Amino acid sequence: MHPYTKGAGKDLGLHSQTLQEVAREYATRREQFKKSRLTWRKSRGARRSLGWIPVNTGAAKWKSGQVFHNGSYFKVWDSYGLSQYTFRSTSFNEDARGRWYFNVVVEIDVQPSTGQGAVGIDLGLKDVATGSDGERLEKLRIQTHH
Secondary structure, three states: OHHHHOOHHHHHOOOHHHHHHHHHHHHHHHHHHOOOOOOOOEOOOOOEOOOEEEEOOOOEEEEOOEEEEOOEEEOOOOOOOHHHOEEEEEEEEEOOOOOEEEEEEEEOOOOOOOOOOOOOOOOOOOEEEEOOOOOEEEOOOOOOOO
């Protein structure tokens, strides 16, 4: 679909990456549902289609305390400190009440936990485990020395 949408971004006021992402999603869903043409929901009423604008990596950035996309700034409630992260993929999504949200996947460095060095045992269990053949592993017997 990319050759058919070439140059349409300028006329629609959208970033070309956004159009490519919409086309990719459309092709994915056609393949998923094995249909040559997808049917869309109504544009009005309770079962109307909700807005969804995908944003490709790099097309949205954090600038001056706001999200910058396609030459416009969007105010967001930043409860996670987005300025600290690099955006991976993002989208603008509408809920049923007409409110828009900015959803983002960010790249973070994860440090593996070293654990606590302790093990907890529930002494009230009747069986520790039951195998697929019905064989039960009885609860552990803990011996204490006085």
